[in-house]
Amino acid sequence: MxxxxxxxxxxxxxxxxxxxxxxxxxxxxxxxxxxxxxxxNLPSAKSEPELLSYFEDxxxxxxxxxxxxxxxxxxxxxxxPAVVDYLSSRGExxxxxxPYQPEVSQGTLQVIFEYQTLICQLTGLEIANASLxxxxxxxxxxxxxxxxVKDKKRILVASTVNPQYRQVIYTYGKNLGLEIxxxxxxxxxxxxxxxxxxxxxxxxxxxxxQSPNYFGVIEDIKALAEIVxxxxxxxxxxxxxxxxxxxxxxxxxxxxxxxxxEGQSFGLPLSYGGPYLGFMACKKEFVRQLPGxxxxxTVDAEGRRGFVxxxxxxxxxxxxxxxxSNICTNExxxxxxxxxxxxxxxxxxxxxxxxxxxxxxxxxxxxxxxxPGVRARFGGPVFNEFVLEFPRSWEEINRKLKDRGILGGLGxxxxxxxxxxxxxxxxxxxxxxxxxxxxxxxQEVLR
Amino acid sequence: MIxxxxxxxxxxxxxxxxxxxxxxxxDVPEKKELLAGLPLRADIEGFPEVSETEIxxxxxxxxxxxxxxxxxxxxxxxxxxxxxxxxxxxxxSLPGFTQAHPLAxxxxxxxxxxxxxxxxxxxxxxxxxDAITLQPAAGAHGELTGMMLIRAYHQAQGNPRxxxxxxxxxxxxxxSSAHLCGYTVKEIKSNxxxxxxxxxxxxxxxxxxxxxxxxxxxxxxxxxxxICQIAELVHSKGGFxxxxxxxxxxxxxITRPGxxxxxxxxxxxxxxxxxxxxxxxxxxxxxxxxxxxxxxxxVPVIEEIGGTYYLNYDRPQTxxxxxxxxxxxxxxxxxxxxxxxxxxxxxxxxxxxxxxxSNYIRKNLEGLYExxxxxxxxxxxxxxxxxxxxxGVTNLDISKRLLDYGLHPPTMSFPLIxxxxxxxxxxxxxxxxxxxxxxxxxxxxxxxAKENPDLLRTAPHITYVRRLDEVQAARNPILRxxx
Numbered sequence: 001m002x003x004x005x006x007x008x009x010x011x012x013x014x015x016x017x018x019x020x021x022x023x024x025x026x027x028x029x030x031x032x033x034x035x036x037x038x039x040x041n042l043p044s045a046k047s048e049p050e051l052l053s054y055f056e057d058x059x060x061x062x063x064x065x066x067x068x069x070x071x072x073x074x075x076x077x078x079x080x081p082a083v084v085d086y087l088s089s090r091g092e093x094x095x096x097x098x099p100y101q102p103e104v105s106q107g108t109l110q111v112i113f114e115y116q117t118l119i120c121q122l123t124g125l126e127i128a129n130a131s132l133x134x135x136x137x138x139x140x141x142x143x144x145x146x147x148x149v150k151d152k153k154r155i156l157v158a159s160t161v162n163p164q165y166r167q168v169i170y171t172y173g174k175n176l177g178l179e180i181x182x183x184x185x186x187x188x189x190x191x192x193x194x195x196x197x198x199x200x201x202x203x204x205x206x207x208x209x210q211s212p213n214y215f216g217v218i219e220d221i222k223a224l225a226e227i228v229x230x231x232x233x234x235x236x237x238x239x240x241x242x243x244x245x246x247x248x249x250x251x252x253x254x255x256x257x258x259x260x261x262e263g264q265s266f267g268l269p270l271s272y273g274g275p276y277l278g279f280m281a282c283k284k285e286f287v288r289q290l291p292g293x294x295x296x297x298t299v300d301a302e303g304r305r306g307f308v309x310x311x312x313x314x315x316x317x318x319x320x321x322x323x324x325s326n327i328c329t330n331e332x333x334x335x336x337x338x339x340x341x342x343x344x345x346x347x348x349x350x351x352x353x354x355x356x357x358x359x360x361x362x363x364x365x366x367x368x369x370x371x372p373g374v375r376a377r378f379g380g381p382v383f384n385e386f387v388l389e390f391p392r393s394w395e396e397i398n399r400k401l402k403d404r405g406i407l408g409g410l411g412x413x414x415x416x417x418x419x420x421x422x423x424x425x426x427x428x429x430x431x432x433x434x435x436x437x438x439x440x441x442x443q444e445v446l447r
Numbered sequence: 448m449i450x451x452x453x454x455x456x457x458x459x460x461x462x463x464x465x466x467x468x469x470x471x472x473x474d475v476p477e478k479k480e481l482l483a484g485l486p487l488r489a490d491i492e493g494f495p496e497v498s499e500t501e502i503x504x505x506x507x508x509x510x511x512x513x514x515x516x517x518x519x520x521x522x523x524x525x526x527x528x529x530x531x532x533x534x535x536x537x538x539x540s541l542p543g544f545t546q547a548h549p550l551a552x553x554x555x556x557x558x559x560x561x562x563x564x565x566x567x568x569x570x571x572x573x574x575x576x577d578a579i580t581l582q583p584a585a586g587a588h589g590e591l592t593g594m595m596l597i598r599a600y601h602q603a604q605g606n607p608r609x610x611x612x613x614x615x616x617x618x619x620x621x622x623s624s625a626h627l628c629g630y631t632v633k634e635i636k637s638n639x640x641x642x643x644x645x646x647x648x649x650x651x652x653x654x655x656x657x658x659x660x661x662x663x664x665x666x667x668x669x670x671x672x673x674i675c676q677i678a679e680l681v682h683s684k685g686g687f688x689x690x691x692x693x694x695x696x697x698x699x700x701i702t703r704p705g706x707x708x709x710x711x712x713x714x715x716x717x718x719x720x721x722x723x724x725x726x727x728x729x730x731x732x733x734x735x736x737x738x739x740x741x742x743x744x745x746v747p748v749i750e751e752i753g754g755t756y757y758l759n760y761d762r763p764q765t766x767x768x769x770x771x772x773x774x775x776x777x778x779x780x781x782x783x784x785x786x787x788x789x790x791x792x793x794x795x796x797x798x799x800x801x802x803x804x805s806n807y808i809r810k811n812l813e814g815l816y817e818x819x820x821x822x823x824x825x826x827x828x829x830x831x832x833x834x835x836x837x838x839g840v841t842n843l844d845i846s847k848r849l850l851d852y853g854l855h856p857p858t859m860s861f862p863l864i865x866x867x868x869x870x871x872x873x874x875x876x877x878x879x880x881x882x883x884x885x886x887x888x889x890x891x892x893x894x895x896a897k898e899n900p901d902l903l904r905t906a907p908h909i910t911y912v913r914r915l916d917e918v919q920a921a922r923n924p925i926l927r928x929x930x
Contacts, residue, residue, distance in 0.1 A: 003530050003721070003789075005878035006800050014807045014879070023799045026806060027701055029670040029823045034702050041572050045790025048534050055784065059543025061558030064551045071548045074771060081468055083502055085540075091517035092510035095531055098727035100523070100860075102917075103910040104514035104850055108726040111509060114457055117927040121493045127926045130727070133584035136771040144627075164771040171745075171767035175598055175607075175629035218485060249486035262771075272559050273549030273772025274584070275729035287924070293727070298920035301905070301913035310920040316587070316623035317860050321632045326623035329585040329717065333725025343457050344467040344502055347494035352470040358482060363475035381485055402552070410550055432474045 068434050069407040070364075072385050072425025073214065074135065074162050074240045075273065076265045078353075079429055084267040084340045093336055098293070098329070102308040103300075108332065109307035112295040115339040122242065122342075123259040124250025125281035129292035131331040132278030135240050135262025136168040139208060141291045141325060142236045142260040142280065143169050146206035147178060148289045148324070150234060154179045154203040158191045160213035162240050163414055169208070183207075189217035189378025189387065196227060204233040206258075211237055211251065212244055216361075216385030216423065217378055225255025234258065241265055242279070244383040246354030258282045267341030268334055277334035288314060291325030353428060357384035360435065361426040367439045368424070373446055377421050385425045387412065390446075394422045397445055404441040451911055454508040458928045461495040467502045493930060512911040513726070514855050520881045522808075524827045524858035524870025525618060525666055527696045527718030532788065535721065535781035544780060549772040553757050560756030563773065564749050566783040567733075570714060573786075573794065574692070575705025576735035581774040582745045586693060588769065589713025589732025590624035590660070592745065595766045596711055596736060597658045597687045598628055599743040603764065608657035608686075614643050616667060616862040621660045621691060630657060637864055641667040641820035645676055652684050662691040663707075664698070666862040666870070668805065668824035678708030687711060687740075695719040696874065697802055697826035700795030704735075711736045716775075720782035731778040745769050800875035801826045804882060808871055811886045815893040819865050826874075832867035835893070838900040842867040845892055847914060848906040852888035 006014075011023070020026065027035065046054060069077065087093075092107060099105030099112075112130045119128035132138045139162075143155050155173065157166055159182045166182070173180050181199050186192040191209055200207075207228045211219035225235045237251040239261030251259045263277035264270075282290055288311075296310035316323040345353060361384040369376055373391035390397050394411045401408040409422035426435065497505070514521070521528035539545075547556050567579045583589040594611070601607045611625035614635045622632040633651055638644040642665065652659075659681050663671045671677065678688045690704050690712035696719045698704070704712050716722050716731035724730070736744065746765045747758035758773075789797060802825045809818070809828040816830035832842040846856030846869075858870040873882060895902050907913060 003532055003876050004793075004796060004800050005876065005881075006803070010879045011800075011803065014803055018806055018810055023803065026799070026802045027670075027825070029672055029825070030698075030702055031672055031675075034675070034707060036700065036702060036706075039791035040700055040794060042569055042791040042794065043787060045793050046787050048788070051534055051784055051788055052538065054787065055538040055541060055562075055780070056543075058558035058562050059541045061561065062543045062547055062556050064547055064555040065543070067555070069548060069551070071550050073550060075549050077546075077548065083467070083499060087503065087506040087510075089536070090507070090510045092513040092515050093506075093726055094536075094723045095516035096513050096726050097521070097523060097526055097528060097724040100858075101514070101846070101850065101856060102915050103847070103907050103912055104512075104855065105726075106911050107509035107511070107513035110454070110456070111506075111726075113926075113928070117456075117458065118494070120927045121491055133588060134771050136768070137584065137588070162771075164768060167768040168770065171595065171769055172627075175595065176627075177629070222486065246491065247482070247487055249488050254486060269545035270548050271545050272547040272556065272776040274770075274775040275731075275778060276771070287926075294924075294926055296920040297925040298916045300915050304912055306912040306915045308915050308917050308920045310917065310924060310926075313921075316619040318619070319623075320619050321622035321626035323619070323623045323626075326587045326591055326620050326627050327585070328587045328620050329724075329728040329730035331584075331725075331729050332727030333723070334729060336726065340502065340506060343495050343497065343505075344499070345470075346466050346468070346496045347461075347491055348496065349466050349468045349470055350491060350494065351488075356470060356473055359473055359477055360475055362478055362481055381482060407548075407551065428471060435475070 067405050067407045068437060070409050070424045070426065070438060071407055073410045073423050074164060074262060075270055076241060076425065076427060077270055077429055078265050078427055080267050080269065081344050083344055084337055087340050088337045099309060102306065106306060109295050111336050111339050113297065113307050115335045116295060118339060118342045119279050119281050122245040122250065123281040124252030125259055126284040127287055128279065128281040129290055129294050131335040132280055132292055132327065133331060134276040134278045135238065136165045138260035138278035138280055139165040139238045140168045140172040142258045143173060143206060143208060145258060145289050145291060146234045146236060149286055150205040152203050152205035153177060154181065155205055156181050156183055156199050156207040158183050158209040160185045160189065160191065160215055161208060161210040161238060162214045165238060188380035189215040190219050190380050191224060200228065200231045200233060204231060206234040206236050208236045208238060210240065212241055212383045212385065215378055215387045216382040217380035218248065218383060221251050221254040221256060236260065241383060243354050243357060246350040247358060263338045266338035268337055275331060275334055277331045277338055289324055292327050292330060356428045360430055361386060364426045364435045367435060368442060371443055371446060384427060385423055387421050387423050389421045393419055400445040401441055406438050406441045408438065451511050452508055454505060456928050457495045457497060457505055458493065460501060461497055463496055465496045465498050467497060467499040519854060520873060520877050520885050521855045522857050522871045522873050522885065524829065524872040525693055527872060527874055528724065529721055529874040530876035531721055531723040532785060535784040538784045539777040539780045544777065557756055560749055562783060563779060564751055564756060566779050569786050570733060571735060573699050574712065574735050575703030577738045578741040578744060579733055579735040580744045581733045581779055582770050583713065583732040583734055584770050584775055585728060585730035586713060586715045586732045587620040587624055589734045590620055590691065591627055592734045592769050593689050593711045593713055594625055594628035596740045596743045599766045600740055601657055609655045611657055612651055612659045616641065616665050616864050617660065617662055618666060618693065618861060625660065640822045641669050642671050643677060645673050645680065648677060649680055652680055654684050656684060656686045658687040658689050660689045660691060662693060664694045664825045667820055667829050668827035669822045670825055674707045693718060694826060697798055699798050701798050711740055716778055716782040721785040722778045722781040729775050729778055731775040797875050804873040804875060804877055807882060808873055808886060812889055815890060816869065827870060827872035829862065829865050830869040831865050835896040836867065838896050840896045840900045840903045842869050844903040844906060845869065848892050848903045849888055850907040850910050854885055854888055
């Protein structure tokens, strides 16, 4: 295992050609006093077998696999078809960079063009970019984009948006003088309409909501779009569980102007949080304000179809400080995985997979809420996540469930009044047996 | 080589009723009326229907039209396209890592936390900095995070300040990141050596300047040898020195930014630390800082007490989150595997060889291509097309012709201070044979430019597609397939 193919002999010959006696002389432009006298204090080099055991040992210190998990909340455990890993591992996809030379990057470019098409089809919008970092930064970029389109600084964000997404929006927005206002939710777990109407004013650029939202509840996008459009603002829908788009009407068809979200559900493993995939689509009229790279179709010198990076005058390498975003390296390989995943499941498969998720979640919710003292906290419709309220604090119940081998959900104590609640996620990977196991464990805990 | 078959778009080979995936049977009682009354979609219009064979052939054929590091030299300047060790991929695909939910209880993911903490410590040793966050997702994201830390510090002193100074040789992300953090960018002109002039800087530096963003070695591959003086000057007015660490491959094991009085910097794990570029990401852009900026780091911060690791969110001065969860975890694992496989001698040999290879190319091409700045360079060298322009040949034509030789061209889009730039960074993972292939091709092209300039202007000739019409792509954008 050596990654340097220059031998000692090569080194001497190359130095001789340069008229140098030693490698140190190559660094003569670095002042002597700034150069390290000793080697760095790093562990000594490991062989390949040693390296593998080092990581295997650490991976065994992770013991989550001894539990049945019902965790979601922005990261979802879905089945990944074998072709996704197999095809995406090809060196021709793994080891190139951004396709700056389109004539030798048609593979990468065509994949992104297909990816953009799939994202448009799923979201019901006209154009999509080549990817952003993740769902949270996608939400932040969408807010900044709306701010540019409308030239207004007031940003309404539903408090039912994933808390991490809201935190990133705030981190980005506070340096740019954006006024970020969080909106209340109602008993259904949806954006409260009166609160929205009260918050909307002439200075409002956008409402950002999430659907299904952090409580798993599906928002009434059509109604929200009508209200915000009437006041001249935009509607952005963030989606953390895009598998829902296999079943639910495309937000673009319901009036959303920008749809952004997290693509991890599409063939990316949980990976302790990354790398993930931010996606973004919008109406055609906003294309000049869309952040990130975009691939377009064109022809070559012989009139054959080909693909290139295009509309780059929006981007940092041309526009520098006037660019729509500073993004350069994005999540190309993650977009490739999502493309393979979506094309493998296809038109029927994605819908069936989404239906499976919704059915299993409904079953789990029904079974869990049949236990005395356990109830669904919100009345709104859900996809594959839901919030339950328990008779005691979730912290205590969670601990006892864990003793029984169940990671029962995510606590919601950062939401005032929800400390007896938890967000529970069910996917196609939860067999009936696993769900029933949870039900029995909860019965014991509450007995 | 097998003649590559032209592959249509997947949508064009789709036919009703085909599928590449059998969805499991529902094992709970089905509720037909579920979600009734909601706006549901009857169908995903336009979505493809293909078999598994077709999926596999589609992506395999497409892959064969890509150039990549596994195939040959990829000398994109400032991108550090080095070889991606295969063991790193294996390590990062262990189920104990890939299947970990990011919100799993900390006591169940101690292995993950330990590895992230270990990488942090090693990166701090390599950079000579005091504290670090792995959260930023890529280099530009790291720049933005670094700027946010600086702004938060100044804000805490009562004035966020107005300006960020950036040399004209900088990568486009620098001004863009500063702007995205609410700063106005002021450009500093390079001197005749291609470096920052201390006198110019002294004129621009005042108490409204939040920071200077400096790439070192800069985009010409030249080490900013006045960096300590520059730092002192910036510090004397209460500003910070930000270092873009894109070119750390030239310095690791040789010198440390922290010892050069840098206050904050980002690293590109996908450049210096060998993680694959993936056709445009994922990258990873950790940000390292001096003590003074530590309180502002994004949350959570990984901490350790008596061998137990935990995530600390209780940081009153934090800028907040810049991304969900904890960064590009799998990318971090690959970078850690790389550092552990190199060891201290290997890291030094990496930088030395990267600089040797670059100078070897420079020496061999000197005279054939113009070197606008003849200052000594480290890991990359920047030629221009000045001599070839005499024959009506540009850097674009030279690059396209290189494709006919089966090689990837250098970076052309910057530095902006070199018109018609050819920015070459071979990295340490090229053999002499591969370096010579590149040199010979560049020599042949210099000859061709004189003798048959049309051959270059119409290149490439033997690629999967010929030169593509980028003007038409932008003028009449077709950004998705439609029936």
